[in-house]
Amino acid sequence: MDSKLKIKYQMRAELIKALAHPTRLFIVDELAKESKCVCELTEMIGDDMSTISKHLSILKSAGIIESEKRGTQVYYKLKMQCVLNFFMCVETMIQEHLKEQMKIIEGKGKS
Amino acid sequence: MDSKLKIKYQMRAELIKALAHPTRLFIVDELAKESKCVCELTEMIGDDMSTISKHLSILKSAGIIESEKRGTQVYYKLKMQCVLNFFMCVETMIQEHLKEQMKIIEGKGKS
DNA sequence: CCATAATTTGCCTTATTTGCCAAATATGAC
């Protein structure tokens, strides 16, 4: 593959990888509603605060969320709203895929 | 976090993970143009055919692409067109992010 | 300056992903 093309897809993959984790997806959904600090997200999710902080850092370096310091707290908010459209696409895919798998299971009796 | 919510985000993450690889993103883009067999994709990408086959299998089990056997060959095509909208969103994010980073680099002289 | 709270960073261990090779499987031609 051409090296410029390679870089293009590497950059895309980097960004998508930032979304490819359940906790980070939850965070994006929450920050779509309203901005939240690390401690609030930590409370909601229940992992170690350092873990949440690292997830936030991954999302931030990908440019998906942004942060703002308020006193001793850091508030994060969603920056790229267009990911929310993608989530709808993802939900559709999941549902259609489940439907198909159900059909396969149901029809498994026939030879 | 609630266990139902957890499952929801795990499923989303599974699907997104299937997209989170440069080769697989290239494949999706190619299959969006027209259906291709494993050997054609292998030729274009240059990795081992078994590697390409595994990438295709990951995309297929996620429900993103589908396959059809023609003689001894297997043709794959894109199933979920909506991922293409997302790629536009991704491209926008990447460009805006690069612009910002350029600003930071340019303005680094000031204290 | 000291104490406290919020956040980030570094280190470490474990789990997952990747990609190649070789072997197995499937299909069609002869």
Add this chain to the structure above:
DNA sequence: GTCATATTTGGCAAATAAGGCAAATTATGG
């Protein structure tokens, strides 16, 4: 049947990602 071609599968080593803990950092209030 055998042979050649296309594809998938299994196994394994290297690379990458995840998450917890402790230490470092930052800002605030006395």
